[in-house]
Structure formats: C-alpha cells, structure tokens
Amino acid sequence: MTRVAAVRAIGLVKRFETTTAVDGVNLVVEEGEVRGLLGPNGAGKTTLLRLLFGLVAPDAGEIELFGHPLGAAESVNLEGVAGFVEEPTFYPYLSGQVNLELFAELDGGVAAGRVEEVLDLVGLSGRGGDRVSGYSTGMRQRLGIAAALLRSPRLLLLDEPTSGLDPAGARDMAGLVRRLAAEGTAVLLSSHLIGDLENVCDAYTVLRLGKVVWDGSAQRLREQAPGSAYRLATSDDPRALEIAEQHPGVHVSTSPTGELRLAVQGRVDDYVLDLGRAEIAVRRLELVVSPLESMFFALTTDVELDSAGLTDLIEAAMAQT
Amino acid sequence: MTATHAVRPGEAFAGGGGRDRIPSGGVWHVYRAERRKLSTQLATRLLALICVLGPFAFAGVLKIQAGSPADTLFGVWVHQSGFALSLVVLSFCGSWGFPVLAGVLAGDIFASEDRYGTWKMVLTRSSSRRSLFVGKVLAAITFSVGLLLLLAVSSLAAGLLLIGDGSLVDLGGHTLTSGHALELVVLSWLLNILPMLAFTSLAVLLSIATRNGIMGVIGPALVDLVMQLLLLVGTGVWLHMLLAASAFDGWYTLFVAHHYYGPLLIACIVSVIWIVACLAGSWLLLRRRDFAGAPVSRRPGWVVPVRVAVGSAVIVAFLAVASNWGPVGDTAARLKANFVPAFTNLTLLQQRELGRYVPRGAKLNVITTCSRRASTPSGPGDWICTLDVFIPQLGAEPFQQTPVSYDVSLQWDGCYKAESPPTFVGQQTMTAAGGHSVVNPLFVIYGCFNPL
Numbered sequence: 011m012t013r014v015a016a017v018r019a020i021g022l023v024k025r026f027e028t029t030t031a032v033d034g035v036n037l038v039v040e041e042g043e044v045r046g047l048l049g050p051n052g053a054g055k056t057t058l059l060r061l062l063f064g065l066v067a068p069d070a071g072e073i074e075l076f077g078h079p080l081g082a083a084e085s086v087n088l089e090g091v092a093g094f095v096e097e098p099t100f101y102p103y104l105s106g107q108v109n110l111e112l113f114a115e116l117d118g119g120v121a122a123g124r125v126e127e128v129l130d131l132v133g134l135s136g137r138g139g140d141r142v143s144g145y146s147t148g149m150r151q152r153l154g155i156a157a158a159l160l161r162s163p164r165l166l167l168l169d170e171p172t173s174g175l176d177p178a179g180a181r182d183m184a185g186l187v188r189r190l191a192a193e194g195t196a197v198l199l200s201s202h203l204i205g206d207l208e209n210v211c212d213a214y215t216v217l218r219l220g221k222v223v224w225d226g227s228a229q230r231l232r233e234q235a236p237g238s239a240y241r242l243a244t245s246d247d248p249r250a251l252e253i254a255e256q257h258p259g260v261h262v263s264t265s266p267t268g269e270l271r272l273a274v275q276g277r278v279d280d281y282v283l284d285l286g287r288a289e290i291a292v293r294r295l296e297l298v299v300s301p302l303e304s305m306f307f308a309l310t311t312d313v314e315l316d317s318a319g320l321t322d323l324i325e326a327a328m329a330q331t
Numbered sequence: 332m333t334a335t336h337a338v339r340p341g342e343a344f345a346g347g348g349g350r351d352r353i354p355s356g357g358v359w360h361v362y363r364a365e366r367r368k369l370s371t372q373l374a375t376r377l378l379a380l381i382c383v384l385g386p387f388a389f390a391g392v393l394k395i396q397a398g399s400p401a402d403t404l405f406g407v408w409v410h411q412s413g414f415a416l417s418l419v420v421l422s423f424c425g426s427w428g429f430p431v432l433a434g435v436l437a438g439d440i441f442a443s444e445d446r447y448g449t450w451k452m453v454l455t456r457s458s459s460r461r462s463l464f465v466g467k468v469l470a471a472i473t474f475s476v477g478l479l480l481l482l483a484v485s486s487l488a489a490g491l492l493l494i495g496d497g498s499l500v501d502l503g504g505h506t507l508t509s510g511h512a513l514e515l516v517v518l519s520w521l522l523n524i525l526p527m528l529a530f531t532s533l534a535v536l537l538s539i540a541t542r543n544g545i546m547g548v549i550g551p552a553l554v555d556l557v558m559q560l561l562l563l564v565g566t567g568v569w570l571h572m573l574l575a576a577s578a579f580d581g582w583y584t585l586f587v588a589h590h591y592y593g594p595l596l597i598a599c600i601v602s603v604i605w606i607v608a609c610l611a612g613s614w615l616l617l618r619r620r621d622f623a624g625a626p627v628s629r630r631p632g633w634v635v636p637v638r639v640a641v642g643s644a645v646i647v648a649f650l651a652v653a654s655n656w657g658p659v660g661d662t663a664a665r666l667k668a669n670f671v672p673a674f675t676n677l678t679l680l681q682q683r684e685l686g687r688y689v690p691r692g693a694k695l696n697v698i699t700t701c702s703r704r705a706s707t708p709s710g711p712g713d714w715i716c717t718l719d720v721f722i723p724q725l726g727a728e729p730f731q732q733t734p735v736s737y738d739v740s741l742q743w744d745g746c747y748k749a750e751s752p753p754t755f756v757g758q759q760t761m762t763a764a765g766g767h768s769v770v771n772p773l774f775v776i777y778g779c780f781n782p783l
Binding site: 026056057060063064065066067086087088089091092093094095096098099100101102103104108112113115116117118119157161 | 357360361363364367368371372443447448449450451452453454455456457458459460463621622623624
C-alpha cells in the first residue's frame with residue numbers, strides 16, 4: 011500500500027532580487043490534516059503558497075503533491091488541489107455564478123448543479139447572479155472559497171481565508187474546514203492572525219524571515235508555549251497580589267488604571283483555587299494572550315517571554331483591543 | 332513527520348503514473364472558457380456589430396453621393412460593382428482595420444488577467460500554463476478570423492444588395508464576369524487571414540510582454556502605422572517585404588493580367604514568420620514568468636517609458652535606412668510595359684461603353700514615355716507617363732494622334748494609380764450608349780506589376 015503525504019516540500023528556497031523570501035523550508039501536510047501556516051507579515055507564507063501552486067518557481071528544493079513532483083512551470087499539475095493566494099480575485103464584469111462556471115471549465119467542467127451547490131454552501135446563492143464588481147470584500151472571500159470547493163479538492167491551500175469575513179463567516183469557515191478534513195481533505199491555512207487558526211488546526215508550521223522556526227502538532231505547541239496572560243478582577247485585589255507571590259509561575263501586576271494583569275507560565279488553575287480558598291471572589295478572568303499566541307510571539311520576535319515579557323505582551327494586546 | 336494515510340483506490344493520483352497525466356482542464360476547456368469571456372465583452376460585440384453594419388453604411392453613403400474613394404484600389408468602380416465595394420473595404424481594412432481588430436480582440440486576452448489580478452486564480456485551476464496559453468491564443472485566433480470572415484460576408488452582401496453585381500474591371504483593364512469576380516474577391520479576403528493572424532500574434536506578444544491591456548490593444552495599430560510609414564520611404568524591396576503590414580496587399584496580384592505569385596508567396600511566408608516569432612516569444616515570456624504579485628516598492632517612473640521610446644525611435648530610424656536595401660522594383664521599363672496594355676484595354680472598353688464599334692483584336696497605336704519626378708530615375712513615388720495615342724479605326728476616338736498625360740502614383744510593390752486631367756480623358760462618369768451613367772474607365776487607372 012502506498013503511503014503519501016498531500017504536500018511534501020523539501021529544502022525550498024525562493025529569492026527575489028536581494029531578498030530571500032523562503033529559505034530552506036521543509037513542509038509536510040498529511041491527508042485529513044489541517045495545518046496552520048503561521049508567521050508575521052513578510053515571513054514568507056504567501057510565497058510558500060505560491061511555490062506550492064507553481065505560481066513561482068523555486069530556486070532550490072523540491073515539491074511533491076500526493077507523491078508526484080509539481081513539475082516545471084509550464085506543466086504544473088494541480089489535479090485535486092485548490093485554494094487561493096492572497097485575496098481571491100474575479101472578473102468584475104461577470105456575475106459570481108459565471109465566474110465560477112469559467113473556473114469550473116478550466117478544471118475540465120464540473121457536475122451539473124455543482125456551481126449552485128457551492129454558492130449555497132458559502133451563503134451566496136441569492137447573489138450569484140450579481141456582478142462581482144458589486145460584491146463586498148467578505149462576499150469575494152466567500153466566492154473564493156466557493157471557487158476552491160468547486161472540484162472537491164483533496165488538498166486545500168488557503169491564504170488568510172477569514173480575511174474580510176464577519177465573525178459568523180469566520181466561524182462557518184472554520185466549521186467547513188474541519189468538515190472537509192474529516193472527509194480526508196488536507197488543508198493548509200496561512201494566517202498572521204493566530205486567533206483565526208486556534209481550535210481549527212491539528213498542526214502548525216511557524217515561519218520567520220523565510221525559515222521554519224517551529225513545526226509540530228497543536229498539542230505539542232500548547233505544551234511548549236511560554237505561557238498565557240489574563241485580565242483579572244477580584245473582590246480583594248491587594249490580597250490577590252499577595253497570594254500570587256506564593257505561586258512561582260504566576261506574576262500579577264497592576265496597570266495604570268488599577269486593573270490586575272496576570273501572566274502565567276504553566277497552569278492558572280492552582281492560583282484561582284487558592285483565591286477561592288481565601289474567599290476572594292473572581293469577578294473577571296479574561297484570556298488576553300493564549301498559549302498559541304504567546305508561542306507565536308516567542309517564535310517570531312526577539313522578545314524573551316518570561317513573566318515580564320508576558321506582561322509586556324498583555325500591554326500590547328490590551329492596547330490593540 | 333511521516334505519512335500516515337494511504338491513497339484510496341481509484342483516486343486521481345493512485346499509482347505511479349500520475350505525473351504524466353494530462354490535467355483535466357486541457358486546451359479545449361480553456362478555449363471554451365476564453366471564447367465565452369470574449370463573447371461577453373462589450374468591445375467584442377461592438378466590433379461584430381461594426382463588421383456587420385459598417386459595409387452596409389458605407390454602401391448606403393455611396394448610394395446617396397456621387398464621390399468615390401478613388402485613391403483606393405478599385406475605388407473608382409464602387410458605384411458600378413458590388414465586388415469593387417468589397418475590395419475597397421478589404422483594402423482599407425488591410426491598411427488600418429485588421430490591426431485594430433487584432434489589437435482589440437487579442438491585445439487584452441492575457442493582459443486582462445494582470446489588470447483584474449486573476450492570473451493566480453486561473454493558474455491554480457487544473458489547466459496547465461501551456462494549456463492556458465494555447466487555449467487563449469486559439470480563442471483570439473477564432474475571433475480574429477471570425478470577424479474577418481464576417482466582414483467579408485457583410486461587405487459582399489452590402490455590395491451586391493445595394494450596388495449590384497455589375498462587372499468588375501481588373502488591374503489589366505479586362506472585364507471580369509460576376510462568377511470570376513466573386514471567386515477572386517473571396518480568395519482575396521481569405522489571403523488576408525495569414526497577415527491578420529500575424530497581427531493577432533503581435534497583439535498577444537504585446538499583451539504578455541507589457542502586461543498592459545492598453546499597449547496590447549493599441550500596440551498593433553501603432554506598429555502598423557510605423558510599418559505603413561516605412562512602406563512609403565526607401566526604394567528597396569527587401570525590408571518592405573518583411574513588414575507584416577505589406578502582406579495585407581498580397582491579394583493585388585490576383586487581379587493582374589499576367590499573373591505572378593512571387594510577392595504573394597513571400598507575403599504568406601512573412602506572415603508565418605511573424606506568427607511563429609511572436610507566439611514563440613510570447614510563450615517563452617509566459618513560461619518563465621513568476622507570478623509573485625506586484626512588487627510593493629516599485630513605483631512607476633519615467634525610466635522604462637523613456638527607454639522604450641528611445642529604443643523604438645532607434646529601431647524605426649534603422650528600419651528607415653534599411654528600407655533602401657535590395658533591388659529597386661519600380662523602373663520605367665516595368666511601369667511602361669504594364670501601363671500601356673492596361674490603358675489600351677481600358678480605352679477600348681470606353682469605346683464599347685460609348686457604343687462605338689470596336690472590332691475584335693483592335694489595338695491602339697501608342698508611343699509612351701514614363702519618367703520619375705525626382706532626381707533618381709527609379710523607385711516608388713510620383714511618375715508621369717505621356718502617351719501619344721490614336722485608334723486606327725474610322726469613326727473611333729481618338730482617330731487623330733492625341734497626346735495623353737497621366738500622373739502616376741507608384742508604390743514600392745509595383746502597384747499604382749494613374750490619373751489624367753478631365754481635359755484629356757473626360758469626367759469620372761460618362762453617358763453610355765444606353766443613356767445611363769457609367770464609370771469612365773480612363774479617369775483613374777489602377778495597375779500592378781511584379782517588382783521582383
């Protein structure tokens with residue numbers, strides 16, 4: 011029995027003039043796996059996806075899709091592969107439905123009714139006849155996902171798939187990805203927003219400056235995460251601070267507005283239980299920096315994520331919110 | 332990480348032969364998609380409408396006014412023969428219309444993917460880059476040839492319906508039967524397909540090379556304009572023959588009295604060379620292109636446009652100099668040898684039209700001199716031919732020896748238009764024996780001789 015990965019990339023290098031966008035990247039995506047491709051802007055995520063689609067040719071390295079070399083630029087074989095790079099684009103003077111019909115034609119045609127089916131799947135069935143020029147960013151994103159699903163892909167490569175989607179759309183997207191993966195489709199999701207991928211991915215590959223700085227399962231990533239950070243409000247904040255000193259992995263500080271900030275290396279549960287035993291009511295415990303986020307920051311920045319670093323991270327995250 | 336899933340039986344990539352599979356979206360599917368896109372575009376529909384209605388509008392205007400496009404080959408005959416109308420339309424299109432058609436149809440077919448940013452979408456479907464290229468080129472060719480044929484049918488229909496199937500006079504002064512004229516007109520249109528494809532290929536090349544739809548659309552017309560200007564300068568034949576625009580005129584040789592096919596064959600070969608060179612260049616550019624998105628830091632500047640402008644000017648200047656290379660095809664002897672029989676035939680035709688008796692085998696006695704109005708005695712440009720002529724037949728005109736002078740405008744390819752003041756040959760129209768108005772065959776004389 012042949013055992014193959016949906017994607018196997020070895021030693022990929024891509025340079026643009028003086029910039030090395032992808033620098034010796036190895037990547038494997040198994041069938042039925044949802045892998046998150048994480049990295050800050052400019053990390054090389056989009057270039058890596060372009061390489062996998064054959065849109066750019068690597069300067070070094072090899073790509074295999076389902077065990078077969080991707081091939082030279084003129085004869086790239088993307089049978090069973092779908093998705094998009096950056097924001098999906100369409101012919102604006104045509105309707106969404108006609109755009110999908112044209113893409114379906116380029117795939118060799120699809121079964122009758124498939125176009126309507128995928129339009130319905132992404133919630134555009136009522137707007138399929140409208141010109142794409144009148145679509146919002148979110149609608150174009152949905153149409154891009156519909157275009158990717160047209161040919162029932164076995165490998166789905168999506169670049170920032172929730173960009174432009176409202177929270178409900180992002181949730182639907184996550185559900186769709188999980189369902190496809192359950193049916194055996196391999197999915198590679200690229201994003202610089204960690205929250206988009208949390209609870210969706212089975213595994214992660216983190217890029218920084220074109221290099222893979224971390225690769226492994228979601229479970230392993232959580233285990234290795236430097237910590238998490240919370241906003242805390244209690245019935246007795248001074249005592250909560252005192253109790254925190256008894257927990258080596260817990261660092262509590264007070265913000266200029268008097269709010270408590272909790273940086274935790276390891277589990278927060280023991281500290282919360284101690285607060286309860288001391289008859290201090292926990293009125294608010296809000297996760298501000300998840301383990302995945304802290305890991306992402308640790309891997310993609312030069313900041314050392316000790317308790318002070320985590321506190322800085324809270325400041326930054328709260329400033330964003 | 333290790334692979335954990337087995338490929339399911341019967342799936343697309345099962346087994347070892349998957350690499351050699353042809354993607355399911357092949358050339359035919361790309362062709363169908365592009366054909367659909369082109370046919371939905373407003374520009375394509377407008378062009379098709381113009382191709383259908385244009386000749387009818389032209390014929391309609393001719394019906395209500397006396398003037399004729401006498402500068403164009405066969406132009407003086409448009410009021411008399413529907414076939415002449417079709418040939419005038421063909422002649423105009425060969426100079427200007429076909430390059431514009433090719434540009435509009437093919438110049439945006441690749442560049443539009445850049446404009447809409449859709450390359451990354453189409454290249455991530457099942458069709459390979461090769462299939463996309465071939466399919467798009469075939470779609471552009473289909474529409475180019477389709478509109479050319481539409482124009483051919485429309486111009487013939489307009490001519491025959493609104494002007495009639497009156498006899499056409501060929502470039503030797505002979506009258507062609509309707510059947511023969513139809514055959515030659517159809518063949519003339521078909522001979523324009525190859526140069527049309529040459530300009531379609533050029534539009535594809537510009538579309539891919541510049542990634543700019545505007546350049547792709549107007550580029551072929553600009554190149555044609557430069558070529559038309561180059562055809563007006565220089566005396567040699569080699570460079571002129573290598574210009575794709577000159578291939579549009581190859582059909583003239585079908586209408587000469589003494590057939591010669593050398594220039595026509597060369598026109599076909601030159602067209603094929605342009606097609607192959609442009610498409611090969613296009614494919615090389617597309618095959619090697621990285622679709623890496625727009626560079627953020629690169630701002631539009633003047634450097635590239637200035638370089639292109641300077642480079643183009645240098646090339647045009649070089650070509651202008653090179654237009655003197657090769658033998659000079661236009662000589663006094665050749666012009667005289669061609670002009671005199673044409674004049675003789677047309678004079679006899681005029682006499683018959685006027686109801687005068689012209690016996691079978693009648694000839695004119697003509698003493699002719701042709702000279703160029705320039706310092707050099709040969710080459711294209713303005714010539715003058717003086718004929719001392721009389722018809723040795725009692726009752727014929729001119730019975731007395733009469734001098735006739737023609738101003739001849741001669742092209743590099745041996746084709747000319749000769750005009751004489753009305754005092755010598757009469758007005759553009761004359762009253763025939765039956766009392767109806769007909770074209771005076773001697774008013775403007777068209778002809779072509781072999782410049783090789």
